[in-house]
Amino acid sequence: MKIGIADTTFSRIDMGKIAIEELRKISSLKYERYTVPGIKDLPIAVKKLLEGGCDIAISLGWVGKTQKDLLSYLTLSIGLMIVQLSTGKHVIDVTIHEDEADNEKDLLMIAENRIREHVRNAVDLLLNPKKLQKMAGTGQRQGYPDVGPILR
Amino acid sequence: MKIGIADTTFSRIDMGKIAIEELRKISSLKYERYTVPGIKDLPIAVKKLLEGGCDIAISLGWVGKTQKDLLSYLTLSIGLMIVQLSTGKHVIDVTIHEDEADNEKDLLMIAENRIREHVRNAVDLLLNPKKLQKMAGTGQRQGYPDVGPILR
Amino acid sequence: MKIGIADTTFSRIDMGKIAIEELRKISSLKYERYTVPGIKDLPIAVKKLLEGGCDIAISLGWVGKTQKDLLSYLTLSIGLMIVQLSTGKHVIDVTIHEDEADNEKDLLMIAENRIREHVRNAVDLLLNPKKLQKMAGTGQRQGYPDVGPILR
Amino acid sequence: MKIGIADTTFSRIDMGKIAIEELRKISSLKYERYTVPGIKDLPIAVKKLLEGGCDIAISLGWVGKTQKDLLSYLTLSIGLMIVQLSTGKHVIDVTIHEDEADNEKDLLMIAENRIREHVRNAVDLLLNPKKLQKMAGTGQRQGYPDVGPILR
C-alpha cells in the first residue's frame, strides 16, 4: 500500500518533508510525493497520485491572509472533494492558514503538529479504521491541543 | 435495509453513539458506522457506506466557530449534495455548530435532540415517507423546539 | 404530463398544499408530491420525482435567517442546478426566506403569492413557453408586485 | 450556424430583443430564443439551446440588489460554467445588476451597451476568433467605456 503526499513551493514550511518523516516513524508504508506551485494546483496532483496507485493521499496546503486567499481555499476544498468522490479514496486535507499565529515560531509548531497528527489519521484510515471509531466524539484537534469530549 | 452512520473524532460529543441509541430504540434496522477525522472527510465516508449496501445515511458533523470553518461547512454540504445526486439516495446532514450555544450543557442538549430527531427523519424517509408528508409545513425544528405552522 | 412538487416539514407554511391548489385551479395536469425534512434534502427528492416520470418540478424551500442558513440556501441552489443539468428538465426554485417580512401575515402573503405565480410559470414552461417569451423583460416578480419594464 | 439567446421575464429590460436587434445588424446568423422566469432557470435553457443545435449561446440575466441575489448570481455563474464544460461550447454571460446605476436611464444605457458588445463578442468567437486575439489586453469593457491598455 502507498500514500500520496502533495505539497507546494508556496508554503513557507517544508510540509512534505515533515509528513514523510512522520510516516517513516510510524509505519513502513511506501509513499509518492508530488510538489506543485500553489494550493489550486493540489487537487489535480492528488488525483494523479491516486490514479497512479496510491491508496490514500495527504494534501499539504499553505493559505495567505486575504479574502481572495479564502476563495482559493474554498476552491481547493471543493477540488479535493471532487477528487475523493470520483476516485473513491480518502484525501486528508492539511491546510495551514498564515494568520493562525502572529509569529513564525508558533506557525511552525502548529504546522508540524497538524501534519504529524494527520499523517497518523491517514495511516489509521488505511490500516486501522476501528481505532478512529474508538476516538469518535473525543474532540481531537490537529495543530492545537485536543479539546476533549463533552460528556453526557 | 441498512442505515449508514458517519461521524468524526473532531466532534466533542459522541454523535454516532447517540444516533445508534436512537435507531435501536425506534427500529430494528441494521446499521454500519464509519468514523473519520473531520467534516471534510464525511462525504467520501458516506459514499462508501451507500455503495457498500446502506439505503440511506446520516452524516454527523461538528463545525468550529471561524469563517474558515464556515467554508469547510459549505464544502461538506456541497460534497453531501454530490453524493446524494450520484448515488440516488438520501443523506441526512446533521451538523452542530460550536457557536450555537455558549455553554457545553446547552450544546449537548441541542446536539442530542437534533441527532435523535434526524434519526427518526431518516427512518421515516426509508420506511414511512407518507408520515413526513403529513407534517409538511408544520415548522419542525431539530435541536430546538418546533416553531409550528403559520396558518391561513 | 406530470409535475413534481417537493416540500419540507421545516417550512412554517404548507407550501406543497398551496402549490397543488393552484395547479388544480389552472390545469388538469397530474402531480406527484415528495416531502422531506429540510432544504438540503430537496435536490435528491426532486431528482427522484423527475426520474420517476415528472416532466418538470417545483422545489418549495423555507430558509432561516442566519449566515449558516444562507450557505444551506447556496447548497440547495447548486444542488437544484446539478439536477436540472443532469436530467435536462426545468426545476422551478421557490424559496421563502424567513426574514423577508417581519410578521407572519406578510410572510404568508408573500409565500402564497410566490408559490402560485411559480406554479403558473412551471405550467407555462411545460405547455406554453411562447407566453413567457411575450413577457420577457417586463419585470415580473413572484411574491411581490411586478415592477414593470424600463422602456426604451 | 446558429446563436442561442436566453433571457428572463424577471428582467426590467427586454434584453433578448436588444440582442436580436444587434445580431441582425452585424450578421445574418440564425438565432433561437428561450425565455424563462429568472436567472436560476437560465443554465438549463442555455443547455437545451446548445443541444438543440446552437453553436454558441448568450445568457441574458438581471440580478437584484440583496445578498441573496448575489448567491443566486453565483449559482447562475457556476451553472453556466458546467453547461460550457459539458457541451464544449461558449456561453457568453451578460448580467445586469440592478445596483449598477441609481436611475433607470443609466441602467438602460449600461444594459443596452453591454448586450450589444457581447453579441459582437459572441459573433467574433464563432466566426472571427483572431479578431479577439488582436484586442487581447486592451481593457475592453461591456456596459461602460473601455479603460484601455496599460502599456509597457
Next chain:
Amino acid sequence: MKIGIADTTFSRIDMGKIAIEELRKISSLKYERYTVPGIKDLPIAVKKLLEGGCDIAISLGWVGKTQKDLLSYLTLSIGLMIVQLSTGKHVIDVTIHEDEADNEKDLLMIAENRIREHVRNAVDLLLNPKKLQKMAGTGQRQGYPDVGPILR
C-alpha cells in the same frame, strides 16, 4: 509538447504576449493561444486548448475590484478546477486583481513578474517536476518577492 495560453480582452495588460515572450526565452516548446472576452470565458477556452493537443495550459485572468468580481473569480477558479480534474492535466491559474496595487506602474510590474514566474512553473511541471520538489516549502511567491522558508 505544447503549452496552451488563454487570455482576455478585458485585461489591461497584454498578458498573453508576456507569457509567450517568457516561454520563448526559456524553452523551445510550442504554444497555442486563445483569447476570450473575460475571465468566465477562460475555462472553456482552456478545455478546448487541452483537448486540442496542449499538454498543460496557463490561464491569464484580470479581475475587477467589486464583490461581484470576486464571485466571478470564484467561478473562474471552480471552472479551472473542473477542467483540470476532467482532462487530467495541469492548468496554472495566473490572476491579477485590479486592487493589488494603487497605480498602473506597480500593477504592470506585479503582472509581468507573476506571468513570467508561472510560465517557468508550467514548463517545470511539464519537463522537470523534480525541480519543483527541491523548492518545496521555500515560500515562493509570484508577482511579489519570495518570502522564504520558515526553518526548523
